[in-house]
Amino acid sequence: MKYSSRLIEKAVENLSRLPGVGRKSAMRIVQFLLRQDPHVGEKIGQALIDLVQQTRYCRRCHNIADGPECDICADPRREVHQLCVVKSFYDIMFIEETGLFQGRYHVLGGVIAPMEGVGPHDLHIADLIRRVQEEQVQELIFALSPTDNEALTIEYIIQQMRRTLDRLPMVTTLSRGLNYHLDLEYADEMTLSLALKSRIPYPIES
Numbered sequence: 072m073k074y075s076s077r078l079i080e081k082a083v084e085n086l087s088r089l090p091g092v093g094r095k096s097a098m099r100i101v102q103f104l105l106r107q108d109p110h111v112g113e114k115i116g117q118a119l120i121d122l123v124q125q126t127r128y129c130r131r132c133h134n135i136a137d138g139p140e141c142d143i144c145a146d147p148r149r150e151v152h153q154l155c156v157v158k159s160f161y162d163i164m165f166i167e168e169t170g171l172f173q174g175r176y177h178v179l180g181g182v183i184a185p186m187e188g189v190g191p192h193d194l195h196i197a198d199l200i201r202r203v204q205e206e207q208v209q210e211l212i213f214a215l216s217p218t219d220n221e222a223l224t225i226e227y228i229i230q231q232m233r234r235t236l237d238r239l240p241m242v243t244t245l246s247r248g249l250n251y252h253l254d255l256e257y258a259d260e261m262t263l264s265l266a267l268k269s270r271i272p273y274p275i276e277s
């Protein structure tokens with residue numbers, strides 16, 4: 072044991088598991104918490120317990136939610152005819168930060184990646200197509216990272232929509248002021264805002 076207290080050692084060990092937090096930062100956090108009113112530490116601890124124990128996936132869009140539906144799906148002010156397709160709930164947080172998008176989202180849970188063994192059935196694609204139909208989506212916006220698998224995923228979804236739907240919605244992608252091979256999380260807010268505003272129609276072969 073390195074410290075005078077097993078509890079300090081345990082806190083440092085656990086905090087340093089967090090991304091971007093090394094042992095030194097963990098020690099600083101512990102020092103900070105011990106110098107604060109105990110309520111500060113309790114609130115932080117409780118927020119983390121609530122986060123991991125009480126969140127679940129939205130039954131509609133697969134975003135993180137506190138109840139059966141996430142706050143975005145449950146918000147009647149959100150535009151239902153625009154649906155933005157993302158890889159993970161994490162991407163939604165970045166788009167929401169821009170405050171520019173008023174539609175709803177659908178989390179795929181990844182992209183089709185045959186080399187990594189990820190097929191269409193591992194993703195929320197069937198749900199997406201059902202939503203496009205039921206919610207009469209007019210624009211389907213793909214906000215995936217620009218890799219080859221993005222194109223593969225979009226093509227697959229278009230093919231599936233053709234089989235199921237009478238009429239395809241307009242399909243767009245974010246404009247590529249975003250650097251190639253860059254995830255949304257690495258785009259600065261200005262670039263992401265521009266990419267959202269100037270969407271590009273996806274070429275659909277007739």
Ligand SMILES: [Zn+2]
Pocket residue numbers: 129130131132133134140141142143144145
């Ligand atoms: Zn939702």
